[in-house]
Amino acid sequence: MHGFFLGTSIILCFLVLLCLYRGICGPGVLNRIAGISAIGTKTLVILLLMGVIYGRVEMFVDISMVYALLNFIGTLAVSKYLEIEGEI
Amino acid sequence: MIRVTDDVIIKTIARILIPFIQVYALYVIMHGHYSPGGGFQGGVILAASLVLLLLTHGWEETKKKFNETRIAVFCAVGVLIYAGIGLLCLILGGNYLDYSQLSKLLSVLPAEARSLGILGVEIGVGLTVMAVMFSIFFDISTGGDSPEDEGQE
Numbered sequence: 001m002h003g004f005f006l007g008t009s010i011i012l013c014f015l016v017l018l019c020l021y022r023g024i025c026g027p028g029v030l031n032r033i034a035g036i037s038a039i040g041t042k043t044l045v046i047l048l049l050m051g052v053i054y055g056r057v058e059m060f061v062d063i064s065m066v067y068a069l070l071n072f073i074g075t076l077a078v079s080k081y082l083e084i085e086g087e088i
Numbered sequence: 089m090i091r092v093t094d095d096v097i098i099k100t101i102a103r104i105l106i107p108f109i110q111v112y113a114l115y116v117i118m119h120g121h122y123s124p125g126g127g128f129q130g131g132v133i134l135a136a137s138l139v140l141l142l143l144t145h146g147w148e149e150t151k152k153k154f155n156e157t158r159i160a161v162f163c164a165v166g167v168l169i170y171a172g173i174g175l176l177c178l179i180l181g182g183n184y185l186d187y188s189q190l191s192k193l194l195s196v197l198p199a200e201a202r203s204l205g206i207l208g209v210e211i212g213v214g215l216t217v218m219a220v221m222f223s224i225f226f227d228i229s230t231g232g233d234s235p236e237d238e239g240q241e
Binding site for chain 2: 058059062063065066069070073076077080083
């Protein structure tokens with residue numbers, strides 16, 4: 001079971017790189033927002049899996065909740081910028 | 089300057105979410121010595137709730153809760169709590185921030201005084217970090233012009 005969680009984490013790390021490509025090179029601002037949000041969500045899951053691997057889930061749940069929250073606020077801030085600039 | 093959004097969904101979500109974010113920030117500050125977190129992280133989460141309020145409800149609504157005078161006051165009060173506890177330990181005969189000396193004042197065991205002292209220091213750090221983080225975000229979003237000054241001119 002330990003190896004399964006480790007394998008899942010490594011696959012998710014690879015998927016983060018794909019999302020990072022979309023975030024850096026993606027045509028338009030909307031693709032970048034979507035890429036960054038996806039990176040945030042994947043990071044959250046990776047953190048929880050790390051918690052399971054180290055056997056201290058109750059600590060990593062705290063960190064991942066903060067990450068989810070700041071991810072939401074960040075996406076909202078970029079959307080706000082788009083609303084003012086009218087770039088869509 | 090950040091304008092008020094007219095989207096009902098975002099406003100409602102923010103109104104529901106902000107109290108929970110603040111309670112969670114208090115949890116992070118209070119449990120700083122058991123779990124990840126502490127004064128700085130809790131202060132950042134508190135500032136995030138204020139940033140969310142400013143993003144969704146605009147400055148007019150935010151300044152009823154947290155105006156520029158309060159930003160300055162909270163910055164100073166947090167540092168005062170931190171340095172005050174440190175100096176109190178110095179006055180009571182220990183080193184700077186040696187919390188076990190506080191047991192003479194609080195009439196508890198030295199171990200309990202250490203726990204209470206680190207809690208007080210973290211509350212001070214949290215207040216300062218909250219005010220400074222919100223101040224940085226606010227200054228960037230307004231470009232340095234104070235909206236309170238514009239009303240007077």
